[in-house]
Amino acid sequence: MRNLRFTISYDGTAYSGFQIQPKADTIQQRLEEAVYLLTGEQVKVASSGRTDAGVHAKAQVINFTTNSKIPVERWCLALNARLPKDIVAHTAEEVPLSFHSRKAAKRKTYCYTIRAVRFPDVFHRNYEYHHPTHLNVEAIREALPCLLGEHDFTSFCTVRTDKEVKVRTLYEARMVLETDELTGGGQIERIRIIVSGNGFLYNMVRIIVGTLIQIGEGKRPSSDMQRILEARNRAEAGPTAEAMGLMLWKVDY
Incomplete structure (x- = not known):
C-alpha cells in the first residue's frame, strides 16, 4: 500500500x-x-x-x-x-501512510479577484467578480489589518456550518492592485484580496470580501470591520461574494 x-x-x-x-x-x-x-x-x-x-x-x-x-x-x-x-x-x-492532506496542512492561502472597471473581461469572466462602479481601495486597505491574528470569525461564517469552534488565525490579509495597461491611464483594473491562515470556515473568505466590497462602495466605514468581527454575528457582516472570484492559491505543510 x-x-x-x-x-x-x-x-x-x-x-x-x-x-x-x-x-x-x-x-x-x-x-x-x-x-x-x-x-x-x-x-x-x-x-x-x-x-x-x-x-x-x-x-x-x-x-x-x-x-x-x-x-x-x-x-x-x-x-x-x-x-x-x-x-x-x-x-x-x-x-508516509500517516499523511492526510487536510489534517497535515499548516497554512492555506486564498486569492479573491475583483474586476473593478465598467465592463467585464470576456476572457476572465469565470475567474473574477465584476464590479462595474468605483471602489474606494484605500478604505478597503484600512479595513484589512484588524483581521490579522487569532479571532472568533463567527461573523464571517455561514450559519449552515457544522463547526462549533470558529476561532481561526490569519497570518496575512492584503490587497494587490493591477492597472489596465491597454488604456495607458493607470486605471485600477483588478483588485486582488489575498488572505492566509491556519484554516478557514465555510464561506469565510467570500463573506470577508462581500463586506470589503460594501466598504469600498461607501456603504460602511472601514472601522466597521472591527465592530463586525467583535459582534460574532453573521447578520452584522456583508453578503457572501460570488464564487467565481475565489481561488485556493497555495497550501503549506
Whole structure:
C-alpha cells in the first residue's frame, strides 16, 4: 500500500464543489473516476479543503492510498489523460501512510479577484467578480489589518456550518492592485484580496470580501470591520461574494 500526494489545479466553474455529492458533478468524483480508469481501484481522495461550487484552485493538495505499482513519476501524465481538461495534476510524490492532506496542512492561502472597471473581461469572466462602479481601495486597505491574528470569525461564517469552534488565525490579509495597461491611464483594473491562515470556515473568505466590497462602495466605514468581527454575528457582516472570484492559491505543510 502506498500513499500518494498530488498538487492539482482546477477550474471550478462546471462543478458543484470539490466534495462528492449525490447527483452532482464534483472534482473529487472526477479524480476518483480517473484513478479507477487507471488502476481499477475505488479510492477515497482526500483534499486540503473542500472548495465550494464555482470556486477554483491553483494548487490544491490531495492524497489517496493505492496498491498500484505505477512509478510515481508517471502518475500525473496518466491521470491527466483520464481527467477532463479543466482538472490538471501537476506534481506527484509518495508520502508516509500517516499523511492526510487536510489534517497535515499548516497554512492555506486564498486569492479573491475583483474586476473593478465598467465592463467585464470576456476572457476572465469565470475567474473574477465584476464590479462595474468605483471602489474606494484605500478604505478597503484600512479595513484589512484588524483581521490579522487569532479571532472568533463567527461573523464571517455561514450559519449552515457544522463547526462549533470558529476561532481561526490569519497570518496575512492584503490587497494587490493591477492597472489596465491597454488604456495607458493607470486605471485600477483588478483588485486582488489575498488572505492566509491556519484554516478557514465555510464561506469565510467570500463573506470577508462581500463586506470589503460594501466598504469600498461607501456603504460602511472601514472601522466597521472591527465592530463586525467583535459582534460574532453573521447578520452584522456583508453578503457572501460570488464564487467565481475565489481561488485556493497555495497550501503549506
